Amino acid sequence: MTVLAFPVPAHRVVKMRIRKEHAHLSDEALVALVARSDEAALAELYDRYGRIAFGLALRVLRDRTLAEDAVQDALLTVWRSATRFVPERASARTWILTLVHRRAVDLVRREQHRRTEPYEAIELSAAPDSTDETALLSLERARVQEALKKLSDQQREAIELAYYGGFTQSELAERLGEPLGTIKSRMFNGLARLRDMLQEAVPEEEEWDRTRSTT
Amino acid sequence: MGQDAIHDLTAAYALNALDAHEEAEYEAHLGRCAGCRGELASFQTTAASLAYAVDAPAPSPALRDRILAQAKVERSNLIEFPRRRWLVPVASGAAAAAAVVAVSLGLWAASLSSSLDDEREARYGQERVLALMADPAAEAFPVNGAQGTLVVASGREGALILQNLKAAPEGKIYEAWVSRDGKEMLRAATFVARGGATVVPLSRPVPAGGLVAVTVEDEPVDEPTGKPIFTADTA
Numbered sequence: 001m002t003v004l005a006f007p008v009p010a011h012r013v014v015k016m017r018i019r020k021e022h023a024h025l026s027d028e029a030l031v032a033l034v035a036r037s038d039e040a041a042l043a044e045l046y047d048r049y050g051r052i053a054f055g056l057a058l059r060v061l062r063d064r065t066l067a068e069d070a071v072q073d074a075l076l077t078v079w080r081s082a083t084r085f086v087p088e089r090a091s092a093r094t095w096i097l098t099l100v101h102r103r104a105v106d107l108v109r110r111e112q113h114r115r116t117e118p119y120e121a122i123e124l125s126a127a128p129d130s131t132d133e134t135a136l137l138s139l140e141r142a143r144v145q146e147a148l149k150k151l152s153d154q155q156r157e158a159i160e161l162a163y164y165g166g167f168t169q170s171e172l173a174e175r176l177g178e179p180l181g182t183i184k185s186r187m188f189n190g191l192a193r194l195r196d197m198l199q200e201a202v203p204e205e206e207e208w209d210r211t212r213s214t215t
Numbered sequence: 216m217g218q219d220a221i222h223d224l225t226a227a228y229a230l231n232a233l234d235a236h237e238e239a240e241y242e243a244h245l246g247r248c249a250g251c252r253g254e255l256a257s258f259q260t261t262a263a264s265l266a267y268a269v270d271a272p273a274p275s276p277a278l279r280d281r282i283l284a285q286a287k288v289e290r291s292n293l294i295e296f297p298r299r300r301w302l303v304p305v306a307s308g309a310a311a312a313a314a315v316v317a318v319s320l321g322l323w324a325a326s327l328s329s330s331l332d333d334e335r336e337a338r339y340g341q342e343r344v345l346a347l348m349a350d351p352a353a354e355a356f357p358v359n360g361a362q363g364t365l366v367v368a369s370g371r372e373g374a375l376i377l378q379n380l381k382a383a384p385e386g387k388i389y390e391a392w393v394s395r396d397g398k399e400m401l402r403a404a405t406f407v408a409r410g411g412a413t414v415v416p417l418s419r420p421v422p423a424g425g426l427v428a429v430t431v432e433d434e435p436v437d438e439p440t441g442k443p444i445f446t447a448d449t450a
Contacts, residue, residue: 037290039283046279054278055271068278072285079286090256097263105231137271144268162232163265169227170234188226195261 027092028085035082042079049093050075052137053100059164060104061111070107074099101163108166147197155190158183225251229258239434243388243407347372347416360445365427367449371420373403375427375447380408383431391415391429392439395422403427405435424450 022030022044033041050071057067077099085095148156157176161167169187173180221244227233228241245251347353352369363377375391383389388407392400403417421427428443 039286039290042286043279043283046282050279051271051273052266054274055269056266058272059269064275068274071274071278072282075282076285076289079289090259094260094263097266098259101262101266102231137267140267141269141271144264148265148268159230159265162227162230163262164269167232168234169232169237172232184223184227187230187232188223191226191229191258191261194264195257198261198264 028087031078031082031085031087031092031095034079035085042075045078045092045096046075049096053097056097057100057104060101060108060166063111066107066111067104070104071100073103077103105166144198147194150197151190151193152186155186155193158186159190159194162187222248222251225254226258229255229262231262236434239388240386242405242435243383243386246407347374354449356447356449358445358447360443361429363445363447365421365447365449367421371422373417373421373427375404375413375415375417375429377408377413377415380413383407387431387433388435389415389429390432390435390439391417391427392443393417393419393421393425393427395425397426400428400439402435402437421449426450 022033022038022041025033025041025044027045027048030041030045034045053071053074054067057070058064061067061070074096078096085092090098148160151159158172161172161175162169167175169183170180172178173183176183221241224233224237224241228238233241245255347366347368354367356365356367358365358375358377361377362379363375365373365375367373373393380389383406388405390402391404391406393403394400401419403419404415406413406415417427426446426448428439428446430439430441430443432440
C-alpha cells in the first residue's frame with residue numbers, strides 16, 4: 001500500500017464554467033464516462049488538466065502552437081482509448097500527463113525545436129492569475145521544485161534534460177560526455193529519490209485525494 | 216542487452232528518454248517482468264509530477280473548443296460494419312474453448328505498443344476478448360501457418376487465439392496487422408508469445424473480407440518489413 005502524493009484537485013474550487021455537471025466526479029470516473037463517449041466528461045478532464053498539460057508541452061516544445069497540438073493529440077488519445085484505462089494501475093492524472101509528455105517529446109524530436117537550458121524562464125504570460133486554481137498549482141509547483149532541488153546537481157541535470165528537454169539517454173551521454181551507464185544511474189537514482197520525497201509530503205487535508213489514489 | 220541492464224531502463228522509459236529501439240526492447244521485457252511493471256507505475260506517477268514544476272500559462276480558450284469539436288466528429292464517424300450471412304456461432308467452437316483455457320490460465324499476450332503499461336493492456340485485452348466471445352454473432356476463421364483461430368465479432372472487433380506459438384526470438388516482437396485488401400497493412404497489435412495459449416486482441420476492426428497477418432519485427436514499425444509468418448483470411 002503506497003500513499004501517493006497528489007495535488008488538491010483544482011476542480012473542487014475552480015470557478016463555475018459551462019457544463020459543470022461532472023464537477024463532483026473523480027478523475028477516474030470521468031475517464032469511465034469518456035469511455036462511453038461522454039463529451040462533457042472530456043470537457044471536465046480538460047478543465048482539470050488542460051492548463052498543466054499545456055504548461056508541460058510548452059516547456060518541452062517552446063512553441064505555443066506545437067504545445068497546443070500536443071495537448072490536443074493527447075486529449076483525443078484519451079477520448080479514443082479511455083476504454084483501455086485501468087485505474088488500479090495508474091491514476092488518470094498520470095495517464096493523461098504521460099500521454100501529453102509522450103506526444104510533446106515525439107514532436108520536439110521531430111521538429112528539432114529542443115532547447116537546452118533547463119528552467120530557463122518561459123517568456124510568456126506566466127504570471128499567475130489571482131484564482132484559487134492557480135494558487136493550488138503554485139503550491140504543487142513549489143513542492144515538486146523543492147524536491148528537485150534536493151537531488152544532486154548531476155541527477156537533476158539528467159532528469160531535467162530528459163523530461164523537459166526531450167533528450168534520449170544516449171543523446172544525454174554524448175552531450176554531457178559521460179558513459180551511458182552513468183546517465184542511466186543518475187536518472188534511475190534521481191527519479192527514485194524524487195518518488196520517495198513526493199510520496200512523503202502528503203499534506204493532511206488531502207483526504208479526498210488520498211482515498212482516491214491509494215493503490 | 217543483459218537482464219540487469221534492461222531493468223535499469225525503467226526510469227528512462229518513464230521519462231520518455233529511450234530511443235525507439237530501446238523502447239521496443241524494454242516493452243518486450245515488461246511483458247515478462249512483474250517487478251518492472253510495478254516500478255514503472257510508481258516512476259510514471261513521479262514523472263507526471265514533474266509537469267507541475269514548470270510555469271503553466273493558460274492555453275488559448277480556442278483549444279478547448281477544438282478538442283471537443285474534434286471529439287464530436289470522431290464519435291459520429293464510427294462505422295458500423297455489415298454483418299455476414301454465414302455466421303459461425305463461436306461460443307460452441309474450438310476458438311471458444313481455446314479462449315476459455317487462455318482466460319483461466321491467465322495467459323494473455325499483452326499488446327504493448329503505445330500503452331502506459333502492459334498489465335493494463337492485458338486486462339483490457341481480456342475484457343475485450345470476453346466481450347467478443349459473448350457475441351453470439353461472432354465468426355471464427357482458421358489461421359494459416361500456425362495453430363489458432365481468428366475470432367471476429369459482429370462489430371468487427373477481432374482477436375487472434377493461438378496455440379503453441381513460440382515466444383518471439385530474443386530482441387524481436389510479433390506484430391499483427393489488419394488489411395482490407397492484402398496491400399495496405401494497419402498495425403493492430405504488438406506482442407510477445409510465451410508458448411501455450413496466446414490471445415491477441417486487435418486494436419483495429421477487421422474489415423469484412425479482409426485479412427489478419429502476423430510478422431516478426433525488431434521494433435514496432437508502421438508497416439511490415441518482411442513476409443507474414445502466418446495469416447487468417449476472412450474472405
